[in-house]
Amino acid sequence: MNQANEALPVTASAAQDALFDGDFAPLPDDLGFRGPVACKAAGITYRQLDYWARTNLVIPGIRGAEGSGTQRLYSFRDILMLKVIKRLIDAGISLQQIRVAIDHLRERGVEDLTQVTLMSDGVSVYECTSDLEVVDLLRGGQGMFAIALGGVWRDIEGTLSVLPTERAEARKEQADPPVTRPMLRAI
Structure with a gap:
C-alpha cells in the first residue's frame, strides 16, 4: 500500500480477523x-480459492483443511476479503x-473498514479513510478505480443470506478407538 506504516508482526489469520470486528x-x-x-x-473459481488459501492470501477463519476428507469453512469476513480481492483483480x-x-x-x-475506500490506478493500491484523501488522489487527473469496503460488506451480506451455512462442529466426527494389533516377533 502507499501509506507509511510501521506495525508489529502478526499472524495472517489473527490480523484478518481483526480487520472485521464488531458489525x-x-x-x-x-x-x-x-x-x-x-x-x-x-x-471466483474454486481453483483461485484453493490457491489463495494455500498461499495464505485468505485464510479460512472457521476451519482449515486438515488432511484428506476435510473441507475448509470460510467466515463472513473471509468472503468479504475474497470479494475485495476479486474486485481488485477485475x-x-x-x-x-x-x-x-x-x-x-x-x-x-x-x-472500522466501513470508512475505508481502496483506490487504484491500475499499478498501485491506495487506502483512503476520508473524502479529502479520495479528492487528493483524483486531482492527479489519472483514471482511478475505487472499492468502498462498506458497500462490499452490504453486497456480501445480501448474497450470503440465501446461501447454506455449516457449523464447524457439525463435520467433526468421533475418532474410532485405536485398534490393538498383536506385535509381530522376529523368528
Whole structure:
C-alpha cells in the first residue's frame, strides 16, 4: 500500500480477523461457508480459492483443511476479503500488489473498514479513510478505480443470506478407538 506504516508482526489469520470486528461479523463465530459457497458469493473459481488459501492470501477463519476428507469453512469476513480481492483483480491489479494491499490492511488493523475506500490506478493500491484523501488522489487527473469496503460488506451480506451455512462442529466426527494389533516377533 502507499501509506507509511510501521506495525508489529502478526499472524495472517489473527490480523484478518481483526480487520472485521464488531458489525463486520454478522454470523456466530462457528458458522461458516464451504468452499463452493464462498466461491459463488465472491465470484471466483474454486481453483483461485484453493490457491489463495494455500498461499495464505485468505485464510479460512472457521476451519482449515486438515488432511484428506476435510473441507475448509470460510467466515463472513473471509468472503468479504475474497470479494475485495476479486474486485481488485477485475480492476487489473496484479496479485503481487493485492498481497501488499491485504498485508497492509492486516498490519494496520483498521478498526472500522466501513470508512475505508481502496483506490487504484491500475499499478498501485491506495487506502483512503476520508473524502479529502479520495479528492487528493483524483486531482492527479489519472483514471482511478475505487472499492468502498462498506458497500462490499452490504453486497456480501445480501448474497450470503440465501446461501447454506455449516457449523464447524457439525463435520467433526468421533475418532474410532485405536485398534490393538498383536506385535509381530522376529523368528
